[in-house]
Amino acid sequence: MIALLETRGEKTRQEILRTSIDIASADGLEGLTIGRLASELKMSKSGLFAHFGSKEDLQIATLEAASRVFVAEVVRPAEHVEHGLPRLLALIDAWISSVDNTCNRGGCFFYAVSAEMDDRPGKVRDLISKLTREWIEALTKEMKLATRLGELEKSCDAELVVFQLHGFVQEGNWLRRLHRNSRAFQMTRESVYRTLENHATPAGKVTLASAWKR
Numbered sequence: 001m002i003a004l005l006e007t008r009g010e011k012t013r014q015e016i017l018r019t020s021i022d023i024a025s026a027d028g029l030e031g032l033t034i035g036r037l038a039s040e041l042k043m044s045k046s047g048l049f050a051h052f053g054s055k056e057d058l059q060i061a062t063l064e065a066a067s068r069v070f071v072a073e074v075v076r077p078a079e080h081v082e083h084g085l086p087r088l089l090a091l092i093d094a095w096i097s098s099v100d101n102t103c104n105r106g107g108c109f110f111y112a113v114s115a116e117m118d119d120r121p122g123k124v125r126d127l128i129s130k131l132t133r134e135w136i137e138a139l140t141k142e143m144k145l146a147t148r149l150g151e152l153e154k155s156c157d158a159e160l161v162v163f164q165l166h167g168f169v170q171e172g173n174w175l176r177r178l179h180r181n182s183r184a185f186q187m188t189r190e191s192v193y194r195t196l197e198n199h200a201t202p203a204g205k206v207t208l209a210s211a212w213k214r
Contacts, residue, residue, distance in 0.1 A: 005145045008117060011060060012051070013051050013067055014045055014065075014178075015041070016037060016041060016043075016048065016051060016052075016066075017061060017062060017065035019037060019040055019041055020032055020037060020058065020061075020065070020127065021062055021065060021066050021069070021104060021109055022041070022103075022104050023036060023037070023105075024059075024062055024066075024106075024109065024111075024112065024113060025102075025104035025105060025106030025107060025108070025109045025112050026104070026105045026106030026112070028051040028112065028113065028116040029059045029062065029113050029116060029117060029124060030116065031065075032059060032062065033055060034048045034049060034052070034053075034057060034110070036189060037058075041112075052091070056122075056123065056124065059124045060123060063121075063124070063127050063128060063131065064127075064188065067131050069109075070109075070110070071096070073094065073098045074091065074094040074095050074098050074213060075094075075131070075138070077093045077094050078090035078094060078147065079091065083142065083145050083149075084142060084145045084146040084148075084149045084151050085142075085146040085149070085151040085152065085196075085200075085204055085207050085208065086147060086207060086211055087142050088094050088142035088143060088211050089196075089207075089208070089211050090211075091138065091142065091191055092141060092169070092214065094115070095169060096169055096172070096185055096188055096189060096192075099111075099172070099173050099185070100172075100185045102177070107173055107176070107177040107179075108132070108170075110128070110132060110172045111170055111173050111174075113128055114128055114132060136162060136166065139162045139165065139166070140159060140162045143158035143161060143162055147203065150199065150201055150202065150203060150204075150206060151199055151201060151203060152199050152204055153199050153200070153201055153206035154194075155199075156199040161195065161196075161199060164195055165192055165195060165196075166194055168188050168191040168195075169188055169192075172184045172185045172187065172188030173190070175187075177182045183184065186191070189213065189214055190213075190214065192212075193208065193212055193214050196208055196212075
């Protein structure tokens with residue numbers, strides 16, 4: 001009986017967090033309150049407090065849940081792909097698809113909360129910084145491996161190129177969400193392709209042409 005109650009409790013918690021991710025993507029983490037969640041989920045505030053003792057606890061749990069979704073949608077599918085340029089392409093492709101096809105009412109969750117919290121000190125900002133930095137580091141690692149494997153030119157500045165690629169996806173999200181531009185992610189993919197092509201060796205260009213979905 002205890003195990004059954006724990007299972008039900010965890011299921012309820014996950015349902016709450018799915019809704020909180022959706023709300024925060026549109027209204028920000030500051031717009032995420034126990035009262036707002038209780039209204040949307042038709043739950044009592046006391047029931048929600050049983051899962052999250054404070055607004056900050058709710059915000060942090062929401063960030064952790066969004067990170068798990070990101071890993072499942074973007075990182076895990078690329079784990080079977082060989083390191084270097086192939087895995088870099090797989091990660092970026094999955095990321096663009098995730099942002100493009102998100103069910104969140106506000107689009108890319110981390111784009112929204114990063115802009116909201118970047119100048120607000122505290123645990124929530126620190127966690128956003130940590131999670132997004134880990135993503136940048138993962139892309140940079142594959143860029144550097146691709147260079148060592150001879151897929152990208154030795155002169156390639158991994159940090160600079162990752163900065164550019166990251167910007168293309170963020171810009172695509174902005175153009176699609178704010179301006180409803182249907183070509184936003186098509187242009188994102190083309191920008192990624194051309195940038196990598198400019199730094200690719202002949203062998204890397206073959207990989208790029210065969211593996212990248214333009």
